[in-house]
Amino acid sequence: MYSYLTISSIFLATFAGATAASNYGEYEYVVVGSGPGGGTLAANLARAGHSVFLIEAGGDHGDELLQRVPSFSGNAAETANQSWSFFVNHYQDDTQARRDDKFTYSFPNGSYYVGLNPPESTTPLGIFYPRGNTVGGSSQVNAMNFALPPDNDWKYIAELTGDDSWLPESMRQIYIDLERAHSVPPGTPGRGFDGYISSNLNNVSYVTNTTHVAAVVREGIRRLEGIEVEDQTHLSELLQREINALDTPMYGNGSWFQMPVHVDSLRRRSGARNFIIDTIQRENEDGSQAYPLTLSTHSLATKILFKQDGGEPRAVGVEYLQGEGLYAADRRYDEKTSGELQKVFASREVIVAGGAFNTPQILKLSGVGPSKELKELGIPVVKDLLAVGNYMQDNYEGGVRVRASTDWDFPYEARCFSGSGECLTEWLEHGQSILGEAGAPVSFTYRSSVSENEDADLFFFGTPGAVFTGFFPGYSTAFVFDPPVFTWSIVKMQTGNTAGTVTLKSSNPRDVPIINFNYFQEMADRDLQAMAEGANYIIEVFQNLGSPYTPVEVIAPNPELDVNQALMDEAFSHHVTSTCRMGPKDDPEYCVDSTFRVNGVKGLRVVDASVFPRTPGGFPVAPTFMIGLKAARTILAELVSES
Ligand SMILES: Cc1cc2nc3c(=O)[nH]c(=O)nc-3n(C[C@H](O)[C@H](O)[C@H](O)COP(=O)(O)OP(=O)(O)OC[C@H]3O[C@@H](n4cnc5c(N)ncnc54)[C@H](O)[C@@H]3O)c2cc1C
Ligand SMILES: *[C@@H]1O[C@H](CO)[C@@H](O)[C@H](O)[C@H]1NC(C)=O
Ligand SMILES: *[C@@H]1O[C@H](CO)[C@@H](O)[C@H](O)[C@H]1NC(C)=O
Ligand SMILES: *[C@@H]1O[C@H](CO)[C@@H](O)[C@H](O)[C@H]1NC(C)=O
Ligand SMILES: *[C@@H]1O[C@H](CO)[C@@H](O)[C@H](O)[C@H]1NC(C)=O
Ligand SMILES: *[C@@H]1O[C@H](CO)[C@@H](O)[C@H](O)[C@H]1NC(C)=O
Secondary structure: OOHHHHHHHHHHHHHHHHHOOOOOOEEEEEEEOOOOOHHHHHHHHHHOOOOEEEEOOOEOOOOOHHHHOHHHHHHHOOOOOOEEEEEEEOOOOHHHHOOOOOOEEEOOOOOEEEOOOOOOOOEEEEEEEEEEOEOOHHHHOOOOEOOOOOHHHHHHHHHHHOOHHHOHHHHHHHHHHHEEEOOOOOOOOOOOEOOOEEEEEOOOHHHHOOHHHHHHHHHHHHHHHOOOOOOHHHHHHHHOOOOOOOOOHHHOOOOEEOOEEOEOOOOOEOOHHHHHHHHHHOEOOOOOEOOOEEEEOOEEEEEEEEEEEOOEEEEEEEEEEEOOOOOOOOOOOOOOOOOEEEEEEEEEEEEEOOHHHHHHHHHHHOOEEOHHHHHHOOOOOOEEOOOOOOOEEOOOEEEEEEEOOOOOOOOOOHHHHOOOOHHHHHHHHHOOOHHHOOOOOEEEEEOOOOOOOOOOOEEEEEEEEEEOOOOOOOHHHHOEEEEEEEEEEEEEOOOOOOOEEEEOOOOOOOOOOEEEOOOOOOOHHHHHHHHHHHHHHHHHHHHOOOOOOOOOEEEEOOOOOOHHHHHHHHOEOOOOEOOOOEOOOOOOOOOEOOOOEEOOOEOEEEOOHHHOOOOOOOOOHHHHHHHHHHHHHHHHHHHHHHO
16 A cells, blocks of 8 residues: 555655756746746646756655645644745734744744734744645645635636636636546536546545534524435535536525535645656657656745846846755755755746745745835836736735533544554545545635625635634644634625735845735725624624534634724635736736736746735635646747737
8 A cells, every 4th residue: 555655655756866966957938936836837847748847945845744644744844954934924914913822032042932912032033824835836835725715816817807717717727627526426517527637525424423512503504505404414414515506506695514625535635746757758659758757856946047138137047055954934944055056947937936926925035026126125126017926915814712511522533543553544545534624624614794795705614623823833733623612703804905015025035025914004994894893794694503503602803892803803714915016018017918928028927826906716726727737728828920
């Protein structure tokens, strides 16, 4: 059963050796970042026969259990060699910022203090915000929730840019082409079965077999949808309605369902990493490499190289540092070690896909960004572009936690975490046991009174018997099992706040930029009202359950505070987007046009979550996989029309 691991490890050892060599070569395309955006783009271009050099700051850990086992995902997000630890500001107002008990400080010895009463010797860091730093990007360490956005989010891009290829019907085809669905029968309209990203649902019987949790779902469905759940089979059918179904009907007035996840039929993580490695490993009959994809791991891109071409700058290559732990967000960072400087050239294009924090940093370091900021740091301006690092957005998440009068009895199967290996075998051989289950067994959408259209504007996911308050150092190991507590996360869609920024702290590419989310600066009343209405609904569900569940104590939003204040104090997020937003071509308020080209620069595109003009739906990863494939097709279509 371990043969897959062994074969891959041998292969990877050989492969890692091959990429360690110095490289001053030339490729058609150089891609920076191997996440859902850049990784799938690079692999698709190579599969179409084009040479691609893929630069990734992290290493490959895709065969480690930490990345493969769904229930270990939180740990992967906090492992030093797989994830970067950013610290961000939710608010620039210190008083408001430090009302959050997740606010983190550092002791002089580097240890963290998290909480409301920091000792005097500490210095404030901000709010912990992990990002994948590994082959496959954040899709290797995330919670795998794989929900498409409402169709209106694609319509918005089509209208903003005047480009019909962004309409929902075309985007649906992209989704069909990349998906390999395991939760619906082959032939289901609007779903894909031959793609490179697997999708599946959790095992619904964990919910339907657990009487107390099932009681919450029944009451929730009754109040929200007016459906009386007849029995366990009926409940199971209702929960297996698909949020990713054609025309996304679940995004209307609200429904209960199970969260889709990017795992395969045996509940192993599926993501950009598998597709990249599979593309590299493919051989022709004579044993030669089938697709011209070269992956350079442990390579931190520091600068895009430009030359003048007919009065406009053209991106012609990338400089990078080879070495491990070179970036200050890496927990292994040591400023005394320095990497080896390398260069690689692109005969056609450079594509930046470092994620929504790193993409604007790389562009700015290379002279593409707001000229005032660049000049202050002595960076020569290649293209003055205001939208780089501005208009940053995210889905707010708000916590609802209640303590019932009885335990929820959700079967976390303590045996699986005892290290006995019994569950690991069940998971490896059959994809079973709680190890294969992702974090959120139940979900629902909710349409508040302030939704801007006919869609639900909130997306909830729930975890019975556990406390989760958001992100702070140690969050993955501090995850507390508390049997009578039920935690819900309210994910706010239809983002109202575009006031976030990523600005350079210095011109040193190893430094982390300054990240200000400026929460609730725009449309605060609307967003808070929506979240409060959603919180009210689910609290009422609990309060109406009767014996043996009630009375139910509400823990969050803190009932002793005004609800808006309580939501603002605890709000968190981890779906950052829009720091190089897409819009009308050559409009300086926007960073890229509808074909991902950076405004005013030749040979340069951005293909990652930075380009969304609004955070899509409640979960960015599925739409980011989609733009990776869309960008590949756009580039290939342009080549055909040129020739
Ligand atoms: C803990 C966690 C949980 C999440 N849960 C979910 C979820 O359940 N559902 C969901 O939809 N979304 C979730 N997300 C968010 C989602 O994973 C991201 O939105 C998505 O991966 C973004 O893709 P991307 O390609 O834009 O960037 P990323 O996936 O972040 O990839 C960027 C890659 O670029 C590399 N890179 C950056 N800078 C450089 C450089 N200078 N040189 C070389 N390489 C560089 C990074 O190492 C990284 O591998 C979660 C994220 C995290 C961290
Ligand atoms: C990465 O870190 C983990 C946890 O510290 C460790 O078990 C693993 O061996 C490391 N992997 C590599 C390739 O360094
Ligand atoms: C760092 O200092 C703090 C405060 O003195 C202490 O509590 C902590 O244990 C120290 N950490 C380490 C790793 O020494
Ligand atoms: C739920 O109950 C059914 C019927 O007893 C059983 O077959 C199934 O294994 C149970 N599910 C879990 C996760 O234990
Ligand atoms: C939502 O509810 C309204 C009012 O009851 C109804 O008119 C509308 O058709 C519903 N929308 C959906 C998608 O079911
Ligand atoms: C759900 O888990 C139970 C217990 O491991 C198992 O018997 C059942 O076959 C699983 N069902 C699915 C659809 O995986």
